[in-house]
Amino acid sequence: MNVKKILIDNKSLVGLLLMMAVISVLSPNFLSVDNLLNILRQTSINAIIAVGMTYVILTAGIDLSVGSVLALAGAVCASMISADTPLLLAVVATLLIGGALGAANGVVVSLLGVQPFIATLVGMTILRGATLVYTGGRPISTGDFDVAESFYQIGGGYVGPIPVPVVVILLVFALFWVILNHTRFGRYVYAIGGNENVTRIAGIHVTRVKVLVYALSGMMAALAGMILTARLESAQPTAGIGYELDAIAAVVLGGTSLMGGRGTLVGTLIGALIIGVLNNALNLMDVSSYFQQIAKGSVILLAVVVDSRVKSSA
Amino acid sequence: MKTNTYANGEMMRLEKVSKSFAANLVLDQVDFTMRAGSVIALAGENGAGKSTLMNVISGVHPRSAGEIYLRGKPVNFNNPRQAIEAGIAIIHQELNLLDELTVAENIFLGREPVGAMRIIDQARIERETQALLTRLKQGFSPGTRVGSLSIAQQQMVEVAKALSFDADVIIMDEPTDALSDVETATLFEIVSELKKEGRAIAFITHRLAEIFQICDRVAILRDGSLVHEGPTSEVTETELIRHMVGRELSHHYPYAPAVPGETRVSVNNLSGAGFNNVSFQARAGEVVGFSGLIGAGRTELAKAIYGANPIISGHLTVNGREISPRGPHDGVAAKIGYVAEDRKAEGLVQMHSLGSNITLGALQEMTGRAGLIDRQREKTVVDRFISLFGIKTQGADKPVDQLSGGNQQKVSIAKTLAAAPEILILDEPTRGVDVGAKREIYMLIQTLKEQGICVLLMSSDLPEILGISDRILVMSKGRLTGAFDHTTATQEAIMQAAVA
Ligand SMILES: Nc1ncnc2c1ncn2[C@@H]1O[C@H](COP(=O)(O)OP(=O)(O)OP(=O)(O)O)[C@@H](O)[C@H]1O
Ligand SMILES: [Mg+2]
Numbered sequence: 128m129n130v131k132k133i134l135i136d137n138k139s140l141v142g143l144l145l146m147m148a149v150i151s152v153l154s155p156n157f158l159s160v161d162n163l164l165n166i167l168r169q170t171s172i173n174a175i176i177a178v179g180m181t182y183v184i185l186t187a188g189i190d191l192s193v194g195s196v197l198a199l200a201g202a203v204c205a206s207m208i209s210a211d212t213p214l215l216l217a218v219v220a221t222l223l224i225g226g227a228l229g230a231a232n233g234v235v236v237s238l239l240g241v242q243p244f245i246a247t248l249v250g251m252t253i254l255r256g257a258t259l260v261y262t263g264g265r266p267i268s269t270g271d272f273d274v275a276e277s278f279y280q281i282g283g284g285y286v287g288p289i290p291v292p293v294v295v296i297l298l299v300f301a302l303f304w305v306i307l308n309h310t311r312f313g314r315y316v317y318a319i320g321g322n323e324n325v326t327r328i329a330g331i332h333v334t335r336v337k338v339l340v341y342a343l344s345g346m347m348a349a350l351a352g353m354i355l356t357a358r359l360e361s362a363q364p365t366a367g368i369g370y371e372l373d374a375i376a377a378v379v380l381g382g383t384s385l386m387g388g389r390g391t392l393v394g395t396l397i398g399a400l401i402i403g404v405l406n407n408a409l410n411l412m413d414v415s416s417y418f419q420q421i422a423k424g425s426v427i428l429l430a431v432v433v434d435s436r437v438k439s440s441a
Numbered sequence: 442m443k444t445n446t447y448a449n450g451e452m453m454r455l456e457k458v459s460k461s462f463a464a465n466l467v468l469d470q471v472d473f474t475m476r477a478g479s480v481i482a483l484a485g486e487n488g489a490g491k492s493t494l495m496n497v498i499s500g501v502h503p504r505s506a507g508e509i510y511l512r513g514k515p516v517n518f519n520n521p522r523q524a525i526e527a528g529i530a531i532i533h534q535e536l537n538l539l540d541e542l543t544v545a546e547n548i549f550l551g552r553e554p555v556g557a558m559r560i561i562d563q564a565r566i567e568r569e570t571q572a573l574l575t576r577l578k579q580g581f582s583p584g585t586r587v588g589s590l591s592i593a594q595q596q597m598v599e600v601a602k603a604l605s606f607d608a609d610v611i612i613m614d615e616p617t618d619a620l621s622d623v624e625t626a627t628l629f630e631i632v633s634e635l636k637k638e639g640r641a642i643a644f645i646t647h648r649l650a651e652i653f654q655i656c657d658r659v660a661i662l663r664d665g666s667l668v669h670e671g672p673t674s675e676v677t678e679t680e681l682i683r684h685m686v687g688r689e690l691s692h693h694y695p696y697a698p699a700v701p702g703e704t705r706v707s708v709n710n711l712s713g714a715g716f717n718n719v720s721f722q723a724r725a726g727e728v729v730g731f732s733g734l735i736g737a738g739r740t741e742l743a744k745a746i747y748g749a750n751p752i753i754s755g756h757l758t759v760n761g762r763e764i765s766p767r768g769p770h771d772g773v774a775a776k777i778g779y780v781a782e783d784r785k786a787e788g789l790v791q792m793h794s795l796g797s798n799i800t801l802g803a804l805q806e807m808t809g810r811a812g813l814i815d816r817q818r819e820k821t822v823v824d825r826f827i828s829l830f831g832i833k834t835q836g837a838d839k840p841v842d843q844l845s846g847g848n849q850q851k852v853s854i855a856k857t858l859a860a861a862p863e864i865l866i867l868d869e870p871t872r873g874v875d876v877g878a879k880r881e882i883y884m885l886i887q888t889l890k891e892q893g894i895c896v897l898l899m900s901s902d903l904p905e906i907l908g909i910s911d912r913i914l915v916m917s918k919g920r921l922t923g924a925f926d927h928t929t930a931t932q933e934a935i936m937q938a939a940v941a
Binding site: 305309310311314317318321322324325326327328329330331332388389 | 749768769770772773774779781786787788789790791792793797801802804805808812813814856860
């Protein structure tokens with residue numbers, strides 16, 4: 128009885144562990160330390176975006192523009208690095224650009240009252256266009272200055288055996304977790320998703336909170352863009368296409384309600400790992416990339432259906 | 442034997458019905474009978490199990506044990522639809538209307554009459570809705586969007602919807618708690634008609650006078666058990682209260698004359714949506730009551746002062762400073778607190794816990810230097826309000842939507858008080874609250890007043906307004922039409938001003 132409740136309460140984690148068990152049987156290489164670290168590294172970009180996305184979805188919003196923000200921020204960052212901009216300055220500036228782009232989404236959503244889906248769909252289109260204009264449709268290399276070498280560490284470096292992106296996501300996660308669970312802002316994020324009108328009438332500056340939420344999402348997309356750019360030592364104009372869907376899938380797999388007001392960041396992290404493990408396993412098993420998409424979609428559908436079954440039977 | 446009981450005029454009979462939510466036993470072997478052509482009152486404290494009993498009858502919740510007989514035959518409803526088809530209509534305690542649909546669409550939702558090619562027969566639903574509205578003496582049209590109606594009007598739409606089923610068994614869960622005397626009188630006329638037509642009616646209310654007005658029998662629940670059942674003519678109000686709360690309660694309103702201090706709120710020629718050229722002043726340490734019919738503009742005025750509705754013209758001075766609030770956050774900044782009339786849409790985040798609702802507007806005081814919320818301090822505040830109001834719950838972490846209606850109302854008041862306002866606007870604060878808790882709220886208002894809080898009280902409950910207000914302002918059609926003192930105000934004078 129109690130065991131059942133524990134299983135139900137942690138069903139994302141149970142799902143992840145089950146999946147790992149099955150895969151480790153099918154593919155013996157799966158459980159090697161190298162491969163596991165590899166999964167963590169590959170997951171980190173999606174996880175970073177998904178952390179910001181969790182905030183947005185908790186307010187009953189959605190952010191489709193993250194992939195485009197990632198590309199534009201990455202491109203701007205690459206040109207700064209190639210122009211020998213000091214590392215710290217480039218990093219901070221890139222984060223601020225992402226934050227500003229996200230805030231623009233937030234303003235359209237909360238001040239102009241446009242539906243989040245439409246507002247960020249427009250954001251996604253415009254910013255992708257802006258990226259293509261900015262890059263002229265060609266990759267931007269991070270260049271040959273010394274700073275490019277240190278910049279590379281953000282995406283390709285290691286702290287001991289741990290890849291730097293993994294360290295980054297752990298820090299980001301800790302910070303966002305504390306904010307969401309222990310600050311007023313976090314409470315307001317939940318309250319807005321629970322009932323925006325009630326929250327407004329309680330005297331909370333709903334507009335301000337929402338703009339900030341979208342800004343944070345933009346900032347996380349920019350951070351992800353930086354890591355990707357660093358690792359490839361160049362920014363691709365088509366980077367990040369479709370990333371919003373992986374992030375949304377991670378959030379939903381983690382048990383956060385698309386209606387807002389309910390969900391956890393730990394769940395999102397597990398959701399991102401589920402997707403990461405799945406991608407990795409499909410690669411290990413040499414499944415063709417065409418089939419991978421079908422397999423991935425099916426697993427996500429299965430997870431969500433099981434989730435809603437368990438919920439209604441509990 | 443079962444057919445015999447039906448022959449006795451027994452329409453519906455519950456035998457030893459029990460219900461528990463998880464480990465929480467909410468109904469304990471309750472016997473309850475509804476007869477054709479008879480109105481039975483169901484009374485009891487907040488959380489006694491009244492709504493749960495009605496939800497079991499109407500197929501919303503499955504029962505845990507016991508038997509239910511309808512017209513002598515045992516029934517098992519798995520969902521509300523089956524109950525409706527068996528001839529049971531229920532007006533739920535909380536409004537269940539879709540704001541974006543029209544009145545007519547709401548009433549016929551899910552059973553729209555269709556014509557050729559399965560196209561909805563719009564003319565017919567409008568015609569039938571209009572007939573219902575006329576019967577209920579409501580002035581708005583079937584095509585009105587429900588979201589634009591007041592709470593009382595929405596309640597009347599719920600009544601119309603229940604009538605439209607033409608059911609033999611009609612359950613009304615606190616239908617009058619949002620109505621003023623005029624609408625209540627209309628509703629009672631309808632109830633007598635339904636009675637004459639031979640329908641069985643169950644009526645839940647916390648206004649005990651209503652029980653003696655229209656009910657033939659009364660049943661009382663306490664902590665999920667039936668503690669009394671009998672003809673209304675054989676009990677007194679005092680006895681009812683004793684059955685409900687297990688002790689005697691004074692009938693008198695706690696009231697001591699105010700010692701008013703400086704002016705806190707000064708309103709000059711204020712106009713906004715729903716009210717016009719309103720001027721008044723309210724001082725620290727006094728309770729100013731606002732009376733009037735539904736639609737008189739009291740809620741609109743309250744919201745405008747708080748900042749939740751725009752002000753079109755005029756001046757609003759709070760604590761000596763003129764303000765023009767652009768939103769509720771400005772009202773809060775001016776130390777105004779507002780308890781919304783509509784607790785579901787404006788008062789509480791239903792899916793979140795009691796605790797996080799109570800502290801939602803008061804987190805500032807509980808945030809430490811690092812910006813982190815002091816959970817211990819938060820818990821202290823939440824626990825204090827739970828015990829102050831006697832909120833009946835399994836814990837502070839339980840979601841609000843699992844509380845009984847009256848207990849939700851208490852949470853809504855606690856939420857506003859937790860922010861420690863200096864000016865407190867209460868819009869129908871005792872809506873759905875039981876007799877004992879009402880007294881607690883009146884005493885609390887008295888205490889706040891003694892502490893120098895300025896209280897603006899909007900209420901449709903005339904005895905309540907007369908009982909605890911130092912001054913009474915009457916509104917009609919958006920204007921102030923009367924002003925009285927505690928000592929000189931009478932029910933008649935107020936009613937006269939209210940229809941002026
Ligand atoms: N869905 C639910 N889940 C868990 N507990 C519930 C649920 N609905 C009601 N309860 C509990 O059942 C008890 C009885 O609630 P009910 O709504 O029947 O009270 P009531 O007599 O109608 O009170 P009120 O006068 O306040 O409307 C309460 O303690 C409430 O918390
Ligand atoms: Mg109830």
